[in-house]
Amino acid sequence: MRICDTSGRNIRLQLSWLAAVLSLLLAGAFYRSEARRLESISSTPVRLPSPLSTLPMLIGDWKGRDIAIPELVQKAVVNDDFMCRLYVDRLTGQWAQIYVGFSGRPRTMIGHKPTVCYVSAGWIWDSSERSQIRCRDGSVVPCLIHRFHRPDFSGVELTVLNFYVINGQISCDEGAFSGINWRTPNIAGNCARYVAQVQISSALETFALAAGGDLAATLVDFFPNTK
Numbered sequence: 001m002r003i004c005d006t007s008g009r010n011i012r013l014q015l016s017w018l019a020a021v022l023s024l025l026l027a028g029a030f031y032r033s034e035a036r037r038l039e040s041i042s043s044t045p046v047r048l049p050s051p052l053s054t055l056p057m058l059i060g061d062w063k064g065r066d067i068a069i070p071e072l073v074q075k076a077v078v079n080d081d082f083m084c085r086l087y088v089d090r091l092t093g094q095w096a097q098i099y100v101g102f103s104g105r106p107r108t109m110i111g112h113k114p115t116v117c118y119v120s121a122g123w124i125w126d127s128s129e130r131s132q133i134r135c136r137d138g139s140v141v142p143c144l145i146h147r148f149h150r151p152d153f154s155g156v157e158l159t160v161l162n163f164y165v166i167n168g169q170i171s172c173d174e175g176a177f178s179g180i181n182w183r184t185p186n187i188a189g190n191c192a193r194y195v196a197q198v199q200i201s202s203a204l205e206t207f208a209l210a211a212g213g214d215l216a217a218t219l220v221d222f223f224p225n226t227k
Contacts, residue, residue, distance in 0.1 A: 065085060158201055
């Protein structure tokens with residue numbers, strides 16, 4: 001008659017179970033450590049070589065002054081840097097509001113476009129069309145022209161020229177940075193991959209286009225070309 005020795009088998013099962021538990025605990029600890037590291041990286045702003053606040057206040061005949069953006073709006077946009085100014089042409093009196101938002105994590109910029117943000121702020125969208133800004137230096141900047149009006153009967157209208165600078169290249173299409181490759185976190189935390197949104201707005205379309213022609217080239221040239 002053969003007697004089975006179960007004690008050795010039980011010990012092996014216990015060791016296997018213990019090894020499995022230890023592996024799970026180690027994997028959990030590693031995951032939490034990596035999650036904390038990535039969260040720290042994602043919450044640290046990506047810095048431009050020069051902050052947007054250093055953009056010239058005086059560009060040609062256009063003189064600017066900063067406009068405060070509510071903290072609630074800043075948190076909703078999640079940019080690494082931004083600039084909002086009112087520029088006025090000292091000779092003609094034409095004016096335009098210039099907003100520039102920068103993100104070293106392009107996925108955070110997706111969805112923040114005039115047809116969403118301005119409508120959320122109470123404007124009624126009228127139309128959008130592809131166009132171009134013809135700059136004084138001879139360059140051409142593609143853009144989308146968005147037109148809005150207030151829902152009351154005040155007759156107040158707004159024209160917004162919108163385009164993006166993506167790694168130094170200009171595009172008016174959000175799809176240029178909305179692919180899966182752009183959604184991964186910026187582990188390096190540098191400007192090797194970025195997107196900047198430029199909005200030039202005014203009550204009159206002629207004002208917005210005039211400001212774009214005089215200011216757009218300076219705004220584009222401010223960003224590094226990482227291609």
